[in-house]
Amino acid sequence: MLSDSTDLLRCKQLIEQKLDWGASESWISADFDNLQQRILDETGVSLSASTLRRIWGRVDYQHLPSNTTLNTLAQFAGYSDWRAFIKSQATSDLPPDPVGQLPVLPAKSSINWVKLSWIAGLVLLIALIGIVAFEQKPSQLNVNQYSFSSKPLTRGIPNSVIFTYNSSASPTDSVYIQQSWDPRLQTLVDKDGQTHTSIYYEPGYYRAKLIIGKQVVKEHSLIIPTNGWLGCIATKPIPVYLKPSEFIGPDMMKLPVADIQQKNVALQPQPPLVKYVNVGNFDPIALADFSFTSDVKNEYGEGAAACQLAWIVLITNDMPVTMPLSAKGCVSELTLLDGTNTISGKKTDLSRFGVDFSKWVHVSCKSDGHKLYYHINGELAYEATLPQKKVSIVGVAYGFLGTGAVKDIKLQTRNKLVFQAF
Known part of the structure; x- marks a missing residue:
């Protein structure tokens, strides 16, 4: 339907605003690989980079995306599903529709409307040129x-954070506090106020920003910690949090499928994303x-979870380092982050990250001052x-599409054991 095309355009605009990567026409192939990973991290759904390229018009494709794809895009844009997104558009401030044709005037009119409209357009063009010519760029604050x-108020999740600010010198009332890289978490605050509070539903490393107009005037690092291990099922808008007794055992972390079902979280058609996080x-x-080692196992591979996607994340104060894993036939869908670059399984041989999850998989990552080395089962x-x-x-964080288990975690530096679990 035509309305679906309009709604899809609006959804893409929201995603582009959230990413803040500039005009999508300038996105390169690696950007779509990065977007694939970002969507997977937030929604637990893997939309291939080729699908995203089709949606953004890089590949000629006349059909509308599937319902699963639409639901996933809507979730990444901040809605529970596509239906909720469509409903929100009924009252949202959409871009104005293109100007329609002028009504046909009676034949008896003696006014040359074509000529008049041409003159009016020329006057408008001259006026716009004058505005552009004399408009000065806003000065930097x-x-x-x-x-x-x-x-932060606690060492647990959810966690409210008290922001203290002084923006009284602002020449505009457009003063915002942004919780992280995500512009959806940007809130208009009182220019003459001093305090604003926000709530964080997931732990991690963030960059909080004070924005005046469109200029970031202050920003700082903000770590939202966990009180030991946090387990959750990554539902939107608020995760389903797990009690420690539900996923932490004496020698491993795992969440049985039956426990997921007891929480009324569906395993099909789209399997959930289970996370274990320690920050x-x-x-x-x-x-x-550093040197990191751990054993993992994805324990759900039915239906849409046949690829058994899983990954380990070393959370840093910059781009994270990820160790992706999947069933052997699905490595094309993997995306690896090495602290600097996004590496796509579409363009790089990541076949070593394809594993047999019927057995424990031993994963390690270490550095020698020059390079990062990833090993899977000793290779x-x-x-x-x-x-x-x-x-x-x-x-450190773990993610499993479906559910999974973790044991034997060790993190060292200079041959000194810094963190160990199970």
């Missing part, structure tokens, strides 16, 4: 006139000198150059 700080419970470790799977800037590891 003096960032020293502003202050911005934050304080802020050990001193930061330099990415240039070198991938290597990459370390980021040039100083990056530190601040947490």
